[in-house]
Amino acid sequence: MKQIWGVCTLDEEFVKREDALKNYNVSDYKTPDGYTSDIAIFTISPKDDQSQEQVLKLLLIKRAMKNAEGEPNIEGGKWALPGGFIDAHNKETAMMAAERELKEETGIDGIFLKHFGVYDEIDRDPRGWIISNAHYAVVNEKHLIYRKASDDAQEVELFSIDDVFSLPLAFDHERIIKDAYEMIKEDMIQTTVAKEFLPEEFTLSELWHVIVSVASHDAIETNANFHRKARNLKFIEEALDENGKVKTAKRFSKKPTKLYRFNDVQVLKSIYR
Amino acid sequence: MKQIWGVCTLDEEFVKREDALKNYNVSDYKTPDGYTSDIAIFTISPKDDQSQEQVLKLLLIKRAMKNAEGEPNIEGGKWALPGGFIDAHNKETAMMAAERELKEETGIDGIFLKHFGVYDEIDRDPRGWIISNAHYAVVNEKHLIYRKASDDAQEVELFSIDDVFSLPLAFDHERIIKDAYEMIKEDMIQTTVAKEFLPEEFTLSELWHVIVSVASHDAIETNANFHRKARNLKFIEEALDENGKVKTAKRFSKKPTKLYRFNDVQVLKSIYR
DNA sequence: ATAATAGTGTCTATTAGACAGTATGGG
DNA sequence: CCCATACTGTCTAATAGACACTATTAT
Incomplete structure (x- = not known):
């Protein structure tokens, strides 16, 4: 990089803005309406x-x-x-x-x-x-x-x-x-944009339905297998209450469901791995 | 969608452009220079x-x-x-x-x-x-x-x-x-943008070096394992000569290497799979 | 009990990933 | 023969994915 700096002395290194602006005529180009x-x-x-x-x-x-x-x-x-x-x-x-x-x-x-x-x-x-x-x-x-x-x-x-x-x-x-x-x-x-469709805390089924309704079934496991896989996903975690126990809620079923939340982990899947 | 179409009769459905343009004054807004x-x-x-x-x-x-x-x-x-x-x-x-x-x-x-x-x-x-x-x-x-x-x-x-x-x-x-x-x-x-850095036909090592020099080692297997994995990648295939045999070339080594080419397959890796 | 959703068990096949080993050919 | 690059073998652990099964609870 040394040869770059060699071409001019320090005090004339860059053109001063006030010198340059005097000469600029923007009207040479058509501008958007x-x-x-x-x-x-x-x-x-x-x-x-x-x-x-x-x-x-x-x-x-x-x-x-x-x-x-x-x-x-x-x-x-x-x-x-x-x-x-x-x-x-x-x-x-x-x-x-x-x-x-x-x-x-x-x-x-x-x-x-x-x-x-x-x-x-x-x-x-x-x-x-x-x-x-x-x-x-x-x-x-x-x-x-x-x-x-x-x-x-x-x-x-x-x-x-x-x-x-x-x-x-x-x-x-x-x-x-x-x-x-x-x-x-x-x-x-x-990306984890799915979280924008969901409340802070959501059930795995809710997440699954969001993915399917926007993308397709190919983007995600079957609902049953997704439940097993979810624990390995780095970007969601179980929502805990103040006692450190997993929160649950009833959504579509009578059986209470675990609640999850997105964390700040960013994932990028390489096509070469 | 029926109620949408109920609000107006067919012949006044849309405003004609020539009628509208007479009334448009674009100068209400500052335009880019x-x-x-x-x-x-x-x-x-x-x-x-x-x-x-x-x-x-x-x-x-x-x-x-x-x-x-x-x-x-x-x-x-x-x-x-x-x-x-x-x-x-x-x-x-x-x-x-x-x-x-x-x-x-x-x-x-x-x-x-x-x-x-x-x-x-x-x-x-x-x-x-x-x-x-x-x-x-x-x-x-x-x-x-x-x-x-x-x-x-x-x-x-x-x-x-x-x-x-x-x-x-x-x-x-x-x-x-x-x-x-x-x-x-x-x-x-x-994406398969790596192909833009490579010739039509390239060796697996060349591809490997492109990925590593732009992204990182995390994006791809070690060179050795990548060779084994390459045959399962949908978006590259072996380059064949007119007799249907795999083309080879010498690049960095004395041993001739198989040549590959990108095909038109598009891949999208889901973070949920 | 039934129905509906939420999971878990289990099995087989494939993949991940480390590491060592073999193959080729110019010098 | 040596060396550098190009692969291939092999092993263990993890994951994929199908399918059947159990769990919970309002009605």
Whole structure:
């Protein structure tokens, strides 16, 4: 590395910012007409009122036919991911804007949120060159009732993921939702994101049903074998009460079940081992 | 889904684009001052002239002290990732711009390239609100000689990844490079990206050394056990010649070695299995 | 008692992983 | 023959995965 430092003396090592900024003309390049964040908000809830089968669902908003001024709204009447423009006046990043939007939808902070892609094709939005940062979030269903109650001006609906693609979707949101779905299925298998769907303390059966409803049966043992295997998984542990005894609860059965919790252990499975 | 479709009659189902665009005023929001792509170009090559130990290296460019007009250049004298502004006049996306830049650096098309993050903090660049799309690429070292030869106006250098963080780095490129390094280590373990460092046909030892030099010994068996295990890996297969016999080659030893190739099988290792 | 969920027992086959040993061929 | 690399043998312990079986308790 010595030859690198040899080319200039110390006091002219770097250009000073104030010298450089005088000469910079940003207008040589076309700049985006808009910079937005969109969020695919996932939850798991029963398929319908009768069934107790849990399925993955996605929250969508029906775009209003008319905007605030009473004029026709762009892509009005179609279903879209919640999202909006990034408030750069308040020094927002795409992630911060997504967090803000997510709080507006759910009323709570601290929800799991992951950036998974950028959609920047020049004609993806007829209003101009509008760049979307795509995120997905995982929310317990109870928090989504908040939004339905707090703002009935817009139609908000939870759709089973399999129903989503038969809806009329705004902009390129079909592509974005497909990518979000692929991403969450992968993460469900390779990361501990399953915990975002579960309470702090959960039963092995609850965990098993989350994995199966998002990914597939291939991702996990049969329920019976999973019980035996669970004790070897490094990233979950039994939930203990103040006396050090394993906590139990009744969930789906009459027999009390042991409760587990995720710990902070990170796992990475190598394809070469 | 029936109640969704009940709210409006068919011929006013969606707003027509031409009606909506008349009312849209994009200037309500601050727009970015620049939209760029940066690329962390990785290669593997011998640590130094003496050693035959292979290490992961990163290509960096030393920013010129003066710009084309002979004025002081922003962040001049510091090392930076190759990259530049997205050419929206030519309908480029961030990915296309990265591909273009990568071709400029290497002279060839079709190199592995992956988008892994967006850096959009409002003050990450003193010139204004300039958004960077970060990618990483994997190139065989031989293609990087091209760039050194084709443009000696700029200083281009390959650094061992461990040396990079003692350099003066422009903008927030230290953060971006750290993230790129974490990402490639993870991908090396969980995906078949290792193939991008290797020729079409390679020996098991070559593959083994790639994994170890990027990830760690934990990601893979010992060299001896890996040989036995290799035949059970779904995503590699023996390279056959036209007579259906396994091809061999001499690489590091006198004894000829079997050649392997990656096939198209995708693997996802579940943490729950 | 029954039903429903929560586990456990048990068996066979395969895999993990350490370590030592054999194979090849240029010098 | 020596050496470096490329494998292969072999052993023990652990895991995979199928399937049958037991456990608990509200009804």
